[in-house]
Amino acid sequence: MNKTGQISTSELAKRGGVNLETIRYYERTGLLAKPPRSAAGYRQFSPESVRRVRFIKRAQELGFSLKEIKELLALRIAPGSTRADVRKRAEAKIADIEGKIEHLRAMKKTLVRLSETCCGSGPASDCPILESLSLDEKEK
Amino acid sequence: MNKTGQISTSELAKRGGVNLETIRYYERTGLLAKPPRSAAGYRQFSPESVRRVRFIKRAQELGFSLKEIKELLALRIAPGSTRADVRKRAEAKIADIEGKIEHLRAMKKTLVRLSETCCGSGPASDCPILESLSLDEKEK
């Protein structure tokens, strides 16, 4: 880190919890904007980049592809788009997220039932509750 | 499908919403148990396999890897494990799921704010709310 608060590639990687090469990969693929460079050509990231990297990793854990994450992030800076357009796209993403939350809730419910009803000791293989795990709460 | 209700590989693929080859891939990697075969060597899946395949796909959309999904499904049939053990592992998965739900809620909240506050017309690029999208609700 230098006096102006800018951070290096490895610093960003460390604070973002990712590999050094991943940062360069994200820049190449446009997930991270090309940062300004020092006289020697060193990348100078803003501290806010750390949040961006973490956001990317978290969204990934939630099942979004890098392409989808790029779309999410693009909502912020869409240059030629109107607010109404941003709104429409945001609402699509919201619906998407709500669907994920619903599915997770269904999975959780099944597991809670599994864990609560099926407690005690003895072999687990003959527990009838276990059978329900792969059940679709809602056929879709 | 034959008279005993067993279904073919392609039938399972179609109903599960995946590629034919994916079914064989899942069998190879142990996500799907090796089904009994007809005299000619054709796979005969039970209709319940459809639910299993769908469960796998859905869990994947929610950010679980096939390896993790295998663990989830293994809770059902863990042969040498006690119920207390199954319970412990189920609870770990539940915590995992709760974390995902929390993160999704935070993402949704940001997007809802984005969509609600930033409505109207005009270019979207100078909207201050958009800046908050990559914000961590909780630094972790």
Next chain:
DNA sequence: CTTGACTGTGTACCTAAGTACAGGGTGTAG
């Protein structure tokens, strides 16, 4: 009894998302 739609195995190929160098410049502490 052949033809066309399936099924099987095996192997090769593909995309997404990294990860790992090699080969070379930079910068600062001793």
Next chain:
DNA sequence: CTACACCCTGTACTTAGGTACACAGTCAAG
């Protein structure tokens, strides 16, 4: 001024999760 820890670019390799054949057997309809 030289070590040593960084940084750069470019290219190649890897892993997960499929997909796509080629080549061969099966089976129901005409």
